[in-house]
Amino acid sequence: MKDHEILERTRTIVIDAIAQNMHLYGITASAGRLYGLLFFSDKPLTLDEMKEALGMSKTSMSVAVRSLLDLNMVEKVWVKGERKDLYAIKDDWYECFFDYFTIKWQTAIAMNSSAMEKSIAKLQKLIAEPETSEEIREQAFIDIKKLEERLDYYDWQNRLIDSFETKEILNFVPIEKKKD
Template sequence: MKDIDALEQSRARVIEAISQNMTLYGVTPSIGRLYCLLFFSDRPLTLDEMKDELGMSKASMSLAVRNLLDLNMVEKAWVKGVRKDLYVVKDDPYQRFFDLFITKWQPAIHTNTKAIEKTINELEELLADSDTSSEVRKNAQVDIKNLQNWLEYYDWLSRLINSFQTKEILQFFPIEKRMNTDE
């Protein structure tokens, strides 16, 4: 019995840490506990089993599972003879990070780039207008320069995201730890 308690205690430590850090994925600690329940399970679980284990309502459990599916952290499983939906952890932490980074940053880059490009065009129209005062002209020129720096940043960020999508990033940061040959 002592060994079971030690196992449960070690798992509880991980569950607590991971569930508290699930905010990085934009979800609540209870969704993190659900993820860990599936992670430590030796078999696929149904919504009812997860609900009973965590003491959540079926509606809350369904929403939590949907969040984890959207984050690509769990997936449906199939077991012969079982009619209910089953779920398992999709445990590829590297892909999970790539998916999270991509889904969080791509829309922001698109929105910000469009706003900046529109603003630069408007500022250039101000500069082309002979009635624009010298003070406004000076500020518009500074703004255009600063906004062009932002566009360069978003271009770089887009290329970084592309390297995640194509897995090119793994050429520079391979999953396998490289041995230090300088020692």
Template sequence: MQGKDELEKARERVIDEISQNMNLYGVTPSVGRLWGLLYFQNHPMTLDEMKNELGMSKTSMSTSVRHLMDLNMVDKVWKKGNRKDLYVAEEDWYKTFVDFFSIKWRNSVADNVNAIDKSLTELNQLIESPGISEEMKSEIKSDIDKLHQALDYYEWLNRLIDSFESEEIFKYIPKRTEDHTNS
């Protein structure tokens, strides 16, 4: 079919770049390639079809699909007469980013706040310990102040995440909603 090679080349270029960009966020390039493959499909795909397209094992494919589902980037769909699980990519790039960003950053914030809380508890106990020199108390107080500044940052970051999840962010940075079908 005329144009098929050029179409595949154009798609592959974008899929390659997506897979590398997702790697920045801790998602393997193979999982990024899978999302790119699903994004450009005009129909749902089975694990076997994905496996054949990407040359991955069925186990690896299943794990990758689950990972994308956990990030809300892929959905399982039902099709009458088909007993195999079918999957499609979430095509709304804004929603994909918001979900991806929110899930990854919310977990990171929680982990960091837990570590800080634990350290603050220990430092507050340490500063009250008998025999602690004034020099050591000064260092501990400095660390406590730094950790409270970090907590302020994480509280701000949680509010930023909230603004993404509530879509309030789009009041300040609107989505582009132009029709690009004839571009």
């Protein structure tokens, strides 16, 4: 086996692993392969170069690039004299991690908190209605308590997210390993 083949096979192993695990991030396997391709590329690539290397349609490639851009895992790069858009992975994996989780968590928290706050308001109106039965009123109080406890949890998650955004989390979990 030639050295070049060994190099390509080792890269393929990593790219395949990345592609298989990208579903954990809500990303398709094809976007994972694209990320792996950009990881090993020694220069930013155009959509056409990526399409050719991965054998994907231009539409699929564009969707994959967009999803990686939205998660701040890939960035558009400017190169003097180049007219086409070029893309490269972001080198700071720690920042990518922070960005990904804060984006995903904030979206989920906002959606769930909003639904719960609206439900609490409706349950409070239901409780206040004189014709509401005692059984329904008791169940509404129980539901409000559950929802308020969950909102407390989301408050904690928001504070955790804040520690990611400010990098305060690194005071507790530093990037460098502690030396024994």
